[in-house]
Ligand SMILES: [Zn+2]
């Protein structure tokens with residue numbers, strides 16, 4: 001556990017890629033195969049088991065330290081990280097227990113986490129307090145995150161692959177592919193050995209590393225034209241509001257993999273059935289979408305919120321299957337007849353895709369198509385004979401329930417990860433309103449101790465009503481300045497929340513407005529975020545509830 | 553017995569005021585008569601008619617208040633009378649010359665701690681508990697997450713970091729408040745590792761410390777426009793305000809560390825964006841605050857300057873008559889001292 005803790009803090013302590021890779025390589029070279037396997041799982045974001053709730057941990061810390069609950073909460077609000085807060089509150093480790101040899105990551109996971117599955121609360125507490133006694137605060141932080149299933153390490157899969165590839169003497173791309181699909185968990189010492197073995201054959205079910213698009217900074221047609229050049233070199237598609245996924249049809253199997261590399265077959269059984277009809281040796285890249293119920297009328301998109309009711313399920317009840325059917329909209333063909341097509345130009349891959357999956361989703365969407373059984377489609381291309389024409393099509397996005405356009409270079413290969421230059425997201429501009437800062441709360445991580453989470457409101461007649469909680473998109477200097485104003489204008493404190501005199505106006509961006517009975521304002525805004533601090537405006541200049549209602 | 557009608561000290565727009573003696577303790581405006589706990593900018597404002605401080609603090613206060621300021625001194629523990637109120641100053645262990653102010657009038661005793669710490673510090677007299685009826689305490693680090701490591705182990709950490717940098721040919725730069733923290737760190741350094749140099753603002757106070765008889769290792773002033781001062785072997789002590797300025801460039805490749813109690817919290821450490829953070833503070837940690845409150849024997853505790861609400865509530869729940877004392881210090885940002893212009897002070 002100590003070695004893994006050291007790795008965690010080394011990765012945390014640097015922003016330099018090479019230093020991170022070196023830290024990883026050092027760890028893997030020294031670790032036992034079992035510990036290395038466990039670490040690969042944790043580093044690659046394998047789904048973690050949560051055996052102890054954060055509420056239980058807080059309660060046990062309060063009891064162990066004799067501190068009142070509110071003081072534990074106030075401390076958390078100040079520190080901004082629960083695992084760290086609890087580690088700091090607990091008494092020093094017991095020197096005798098700390099001097100014992102530190103068990104490795106695999107054993108720690110086995111005894112203090114997996115071993116507690118289904119155990120009684122008393123037993124859990126016994127193991128937790130014994131673990132506290134032998135861990136130093138810096139180890140406790142990492143372990144708290146593990147035991148509550150919330151450990152995130154600031155390292156990308158690509159870097160893990162680079163470190164392991166160096167160790168195995170393999171190409172990083174080969175290692176990246178080998179690491180695909182491991183996020184579901186289950187790498188053991190033997191599996192780790194196979195990972196490094198040059199002779200290991202490719203796994204039949206494994207997806208390809210995803211190619212990710214970058215946001216286009218330019219939004220005006222003229223600037224887009226300057227940045228991207230001749231429209232003839234580009235292919236445009238809708239940017240779907242769904243879940244990115246790959247369908248891998250090899251041998252007798254069809255599997256569906258999310259971008260987080262989880263196998264989601266169980267959540268989308270109707271798509272697995274459809275995918276089985278594809279010829280063996282086919283890999284499609286595309287989007288899982290939820291569509292309206294199939295009874296009657298044209299099919300319409302239901303959006304991400306509906307889809308997330310299905311994703312992540314182990315079993316989908318019949319009722320949900322019927323209410324939220326899913327479709328898969330393919331936009332790329334990565335493998336055909338067992339041949340890896342990723343280095344071929346997009347134009348060729350697209351052509352092959354259209355012969356392989358002949359049904360285009362456009363027929364369903366644009367012409368109010370039949371409420372067909374859930375199935376596979378190709379993603380329609382969006383036409384426009386100029387950038388201006390394309391920009392005009394982009395304005396249809398909100399009405400269509402999509403997020404904007406995707407622009408892909410026709411000559412581009414299918415790359416790995418987020419590589420700028422060939423795939424761009426040209427999202428629609430968000431909706432905006434000026435809103436007044438009403439409450440503030442201390443932030444987390446880098447913003448710990450600074451009031452950087454704001455609740456904002458707009459006018460409803462004479463009074464301000466809250467409409468959104470937004471994490472600040474401001475820069476550090478502005479946050480420090482606002483923090484000072486928040487402290488100076490606090491009217492009331494409720495634990496970590498400060499109610500402020502309304503003086504600050506923020507420009508709030510969001511993706512849409514929907515009616516909501518749960519919110520006092522009677523509506524909810526989607527993906528709210530602060531764009532800038534309007535120093536030039538006073539609360540009287542802020543928007544109104546009527547402004548928002550018009551955006552419904 | 554405390555009289556309910558007129559407290560011995562009350563908060564006015566100019567600061568903590570003793571009406572019976574007609575003087576202020578650590579006023580934040582210009583007043584006629586000021587009793588000063590210590591020379592940090594948030595406690596000692598220039599332009600007052602007359603100052604009273606503990607005698608070891610005079611050279612330091614002089615560098616801060618200017619040559620014309622009228623500064624009276626008393627020795628620690630020696631009572632003096634101001635308009636019938638008995639006033640004495642007692643070591644607070646915060647920085648050189650820092651004092652708790654004890655007031656006695658009509659059989660009632662109050663103590664204003666100013667800033668204080670209980671931990672050992674070779675550069676100033678150690679904190680002495682003073683019995684009183686009403687105890688006005690600071691609470692800069694008044695949360696239980698703040699529990700200081702042993703200063704000797706922090707000293708070992710700092711020296712090991714310096715040694716590693718030296719062996720890599722990198723200059724070590726420690727950012728520390730010019731008054732107090734800088735000298736305390738200098739005293740913890742092992743001069744056998746390499747030369748110690750200090751920023752001009754630190755150096756001025758190093759001289760004031762030496763004038764008061766505090767023993768410090770040899771320290772050189774950073775020469776203007778020096779290239780690679782100390783050839784990558786030196787340890788430089790500078791105020792936090794130099795961070796992000798060209799001044800730091802003159803040391804070539806360097807590793808920068810911050811020495812502060814706030815370095816306990818990782819988010820703060822990361823926000824400062826420096827190579828290392830050493831947890832060393834001239835304020836009391838949470839257990840230290842509780843210990844000081846207990847040792848005062850006071851029945852009533854007023855809490856100011858920091859996590860006043862939190863500490864007061866905690867003390868109340870433990871059966872004490874405690875309340876936050878509302879002053880203009882409405883609370884500290886976790887890095888309150890790292891964003892201002894003249895930020896060489898403790899908060
Ligand atoms: Zn001070």
Ligand SMILES: [Zn+2]
Pocket residue numbers: 592594595667898899
């Ligand atoms: Zn202070």
